[in-house]
Amino acid sequence: MTKAIEIIGLTKVYKNGRGIHDLNLEIEQGDIFGFLGPNGAGKTTAMKIMTGLMKPDRGDVKIFGASVIDDYVNAMKHVGCIIETAEVYPYLTANDNLKIFARYYPHVDQRRIDECLELTGLLPYKHEKTRKFSLGMKQRLGLAAAILSKPRLLILDEPLNGLDVEGMLDMRKLIRRLAEEEGTTFFISSHLIHDVELTCTRIGVIYGGRLVSVAHMEDILANYASLENYFVSEVDRSGRI
């Protein structure tokens, strides 16, 4: 079976020496993969390279078999993403924002746009300019844009940023539902470790730009009291090495 994501020897080093070094990782279809690491560990860099926003110094990323470096258009055909912050065009309404993204996918029509707005609780604000949206509402709209094309893979960098408790619960439910009903694969980075524990099925820990461990959630919880304990222990171990 084709892997959802294959990261092969990915390296990107900034002028200050930070970045990622020789990252190798495989994500199976249907995984909800939690990507954890302290600030500056290289999570966003890896995600930016995976979505073509940044070029690596070495290595490659394949999404459903297509390289993001050599075959970008095909690689991104089945991908939805939120990277760093959910940005929107402030001078457009929520509906117009989604309409813009819909043009890239022939199968997405107004009904699907309404469906995504409904799923993210933004339907009542459909015709409002997003300039007046709160951070949480922008995050919801970003999520609506990410799921618009019914992607097979969702890459979400801090998807819970700015969401209230209700929003976080909704987001968790949505991720679970999409994974179970539509078999969507998720690659999620988040600092909210409790939410990651409740949502993800596999965990990868990155530290100092290197992937230090990958494990299934059930194995982690069989050996540690919580994901937080596992994360602290992995980071601590890597820090000492």
Added chain:
Amino acid sequence: MDGFKAAFLNELFKLQKKKKIVATAVLSLLVVLVGQLAVSIVTFGFGLRLAGSMEFPFVVLSLLSYTLLPFFAAFVAIDAFCGEFSSNTMKLTLTRPVSRFGVYSAKVGMVGVFILANLLFVMVLALVAGFLFNPASEGILSIVKVLVAYLVTWLPIFVFALLVVVLANVLRNGTAVFFLAVLLFFTFYFFSIVFSRYSGFFITSSFDWYTLWIADVINWGKILRQLFILLGCGMMLFAAGYYLFERKDL
């Protein structure tokens, strides 16, 4: 190609939703009105005939091509690149199934359409104003000449916009790009006067090349030479802009 089409339609959609497009239309209208007012004052105040119905669009074009139009084009080009980089909305387009070349071409194409639309809008206004305020019987050939003059003016303005696109991909700050574009505009203008033998190589000196097209005896040799210089500059600037855009990390 599908990705390019979607990106191009999106660029046009975003352009027509911005307030800048209304400001452009209003200022273009003002250029025609001020031009007409000046012509009327001279005609009725001093008894001198400045421009007939068919000369008036050329008066407006000479005014527009060296003042507002290059700056409008620069604004739109800066907004399409620096504006989207600084507001972080560039990644919204770049993470869709479309190549960077598709996105770049769509943005440049939008700037080209904007310049053409602005020229045609002013041309229609100038023609109407010319017919209303400076009536004289003119043939269809005169209208064709006006149309040709406005259409050929598109090329040098577009090449200038491509220069701004290159600058917008070198510098992140839109204001810095704008001032650099203004500085280059005046430098080119100055150089084309001082080094008049080489004026063809300074893009701004071609802003009035429409005069070559509407002359009674058309000098095709001169037109072809200027056309090749403009096309050459345009291709080099397009390629340089793409090279920088493609290598950009967000």
